[in-house]
Amino acid sequence: VNEFSLINQYFTECGQSAYPIDIDIGDDAAVLSVPSSSQLVMTMDTLIENVHFPSSTSASDIAHKALAVNLSDLAAMGATPAWFLLSISLPEANEQWLKEFSQSLCHQAKKYAIKLIGGDTCQGALSITIQATGMIEQKPLLRSGAQMGDYIFVSGALGAAAMGLNIVQNKVSNIENKETYIHSLNCPTPRFDVSNLVKPYAHAMIDLSDGLLADLGHILKASQCGANVYLDRVPMPSALKQSNQYHFALSGGDDYELCFTVPIASLAEMNLILQENNVKVYEIGQITSAGLNVYHDGKGELVDLASINGYQHFG
Amino acid sequence: VNEFSLINQYFTECGQSAYPIDIDIGDDAAVLSVPSSSQLVMTMDTLIENVHFPSSTSASDIAHKALAVNLSDLAAMGATPAWFLLSISLPEANEQWLKEFSQSLCHQAKKYAIKLIGGDTCQGALSITIQATGMIEQKPLLRSGAQMGDYIFVSGALGAAAMGLNIVQNKVSNIENKETYIHSLNCPTPRFDVSNLVKPYAHAMIDLSDGLLADLGHILKASQCGANVYLDRVPMPSALKQSNQYHFALSGGDDYELCFTVPIASLAEMNLILQENNVKVYEIGQITSAGLNVYHDGKGELVDLASINGYQHFG
Numbered sequence: 001v002n003e004f005s006l007i008n009q010y011f012t013e014c015g016q017s018a019y020p021i022d023i024d025i026g027d028d029a030a031v032l033s034v035p036s037s038s039q040l041v042m043t044m045d046t047l048i049e050n051v052h053f054p055s056s057t058s059a060s061d062i063a064h065k066a067l068a069v070n071l072s073d074l075a076a077m078g079a080t081p082a083w084f085l086l087s088i089s090l091p092e093a094n095e096q097w098l099k100e101f102s103q104s105l106c107h108q109a110k111k112y113a114i115k116l117i118g119g120d121t122c123q124g125a126l127s128i129t130i131q132a133t134g135m136i137e138q139k140p141l142l143r144s145g146a147q148m149g150d151y152i153f154v155s156g157a158l159g160a161a162a163m164g165l166n167i168v169q170n171k172v173s174n175i176e177n178k179e180t181y182i183h184s185l186n187c188p189t190p191r192f193d194v195s196n197l198v199k200p201y202a203h204a205m206i207d208l209s210d211g212l213l214a215d216l217g218h219i220l221k222a223s224q225c226g227a228n229v230y231l232d233r234v235p236m237p238s239a240l241k242q243s244n245q246y247h248f249a250l251s252g253g254d255d256y257e258l259c260f261t262v263p264i265a266s267l268a269e270m271n272l273i274l275q276e277n278n279v280k281v282y283e284i285g286q287i288t289s290a291g292l293n294v295y296h297d298g299k300g301e302l303v304d305l306a307s308i309n310g311y312q313h314f315g
Numbered sequence: 316v317n318e319f320s321l322i323n324q325y326f327t328e329c330g331q332s333a334y335p336i337d338i339d340i341g342d343d344a345a346v347l348s349v350p351s352s353s354q355l356v357m358t359m360d361t362l363i364e365n366v367h368f369p370s371s372t373s374a375s376d377i378a379h380k381a382l383a384v385n386l387s388d389l390a391a392m393g394a395t396p397a398w399f400l401l402s403i404s405l406p407e408a409n410e411q412w413l414k415e416f417s418q419s420l421c422h423q424a425k426k427y428a429i430k431l432i433g434g435d436t437c438q439g440a441l442s443i444t445i446q447a448t449g450m451i452e453q454k455p456l457l458r459s460g461a462q463m464g465d466y467i468f469v470s471g472a473l474g475a476a477a478m479g480l481n482i483v484q485n486k487v488s489n490i491e492n493k494e495t496y497i498h499s500l501n502c503p504t505p506r507f508d509v510s511n512l513v514k515p516y517a518h519a520m521i522d523l524s525d526g527l528l529a530d531l532g533h534i535l536k537a538s539q540c541g542a543n544v545y546l547d548r549v550p551m552p553s554a555l556k557q558s559n560q561y562h563f564a565l566s567g568g569d570d571y572e573l574c575f576t577v578p579i580a581s582l583a584e585m586n587l588i589l590q591e592n593n594v595k596v597y598e599i600g601q602i603t604s605a606g607l608n609v610y611h612d613g614k615g616e617l618v619d620l621a622s623i624n625g626y627q628h629f630g
Binding site: 022023026027028029030031032033034036038039040041042043044045046048050051052073074076077079083085086087089117118119120122123124125127129131133134136140142143144205206207222 | 337338341342343344345346347348349351353354355356357358359360361363365366367388389391392394398400401402404432433434435437438439440442444446448449451455457458459520521522537
């Protein structure tokens with residue numbers, strides 16, 4: 001395995017960027033220019049075989065997810081993608097695998113207007129680390145901005161990825177549309193469509209990687225407040241709802257939808273913009289002064305959270 | 316292993332930076348401001364157990380090297396360190412190992428004025444990925460700037476790290492000062508002292524990670540020129556010179572000294588500045604129009620390069 005030849009062969013001109021690249025892949029480091037009106041947003045996430053994805057996952061899906069989880073962090077900050085670096089370690093230089101991986105990666109990179117500017121490739125256990133950089137022109141969307149009375153929203157159905165993981169792990173068998181759940185697990189979509197529209201209105205935002213309760217908990221801790229969540233409003237695949245398997249939606253991770261809070265004064269304007277752009281979001285509850293309570297519905301019956309475990313990564 | 320608790324416990328306030336950090340570790344991503352006069356320089360390198368370091372390497376040395384190899388890339392571009400992200404995968408959450416690793420990492424980070432701003436920790440084969448960002452106010456030092464007639468310099472003795480690797484691999488036994496060579500392998504020094512002083516004068520620069528011939532080769536290819544190198548001028552540990560084991564200096568990697576080229580018109584001024592600052596560099600040859608020739612000395616007898624293999628990483 002020669003890291004230089006690998007990088008040159010599969011990852012040249014991977015993606016595209018709206019932001020200047022002064023020196024691209026090929027020197028000791030990349031050189032970039034940042035518009036004077038922008039702040040940088042930087043994130044880095046690693047996916048490891050048998051930890052973050054089962055070994056049956058295709059090269060194409062691994063690439064999709066490795067980039068998507070980083071892009072999702074940028075979306076959750078209200079940032080626009082700019083550039084990324086990639087480090088892959090592979091047990092062997094499998095050309096077919098690399099071809100499939102790089103095609104999927106570069107397709108996603110182009111779609112989200114982010115360009116590969118460097119990194120390395122080496123021999124080792126299968127593992128992918130991506131560091132992604134984005135730009136913000138306005139204020140970043142933080143976990144710490146939620147205020148009492150804010151309405152809490154999520155950007156889409158929750159629990160499908162966790163069900164997908166259970167299917168892949170052979171823990172669930174008698175369920176229809178298995179492929180749909182596995183697709184949710186392997187190919188999350190960074191929700192820039194939602195982030196871009198709601199960022200002028202949101203007080204706080206996070207992406208749902210560890211599960212709704214855990215990630216909403218991060219907002220509550222950072223914002224020093226509490227929340228009431230109404231289970232009947234939490235969007236989830238109808239098969240999960242019908243079978244009362246709501247723990248997938250509450251504590252299942254890997255959905256990469258956004259969770260955000262919006263003050264009542266901004267609701268009307270935000271809803272109008274969302275409607276105009278045909279983008280749906282789901283109001284699931286409200287920020288309170290303290291505590292995290294999940295009710296079955298508006299009647300006040302509490303869900304027993306003690307029976308719901310936090311999300312654990314595969315393996 | 317809970318990645319959040321690990322990060323919080325060992326890596327808060329790790330290092331320091333001269334550049335603004337608007338949102339530090341703890342949100343979905345870090346938010347940074349870039350001075351309008353600066354360009355960004357970004358690099359990312361992974362070290363994997365049994366590939367880039369033997370499993371006998373201490374946590375402290377692994378941390379030192381993981382940061383140093385990235386800092387060395389910044390030095391080779393003429394950049395000033397600013398921030399870094401860290402992804403560690405560990406077979407188990409060994410507290411003693413993490414304590415030793417983080418203490419060494421944060422000590423180095425403070426020394427080189429770079430601050431940890433994010434990343435993640437997960438369970439898996441031992442592997443460390445660091446993405447480092449630096450700033451340049453002037454032009455970057457590229458591989459492509461060498462010009463015919465430039466003098467070629469290296470910043471220090473070459474070959475000690477490769478000898479260290481041979482000692483660790485039990486391929487060499489009858490040699491004195493083993494610990495010194497192993498230290499060169501495990502604890503390279505990013506040569507900002509040299510880079511900072513010579514960057515106004517250098518036409519091209521690279522750091523020596525793959526070995527002198529391979530890395531000088533990168534400069535020659537990028538600059539479309541050749542070089543004559545004189546072996547008797549190449550600095551190396553005296554034990555290697557005395558035993559004619561010059562292949563360690565020519566093709567041994569991991570020294571992380573700098574190699575750079577300077578036009579004759581700038582030599583006097585550069586040498587004066589270096590002398591004033593008590594920093595030594597070593598002139599080893601000259602840029603030519605094409606080809607890479609290594610001579611024993613100024614008399615014209617060629618070294619047989621066919622017998623010298625390119626550097627291969629451990630494992």
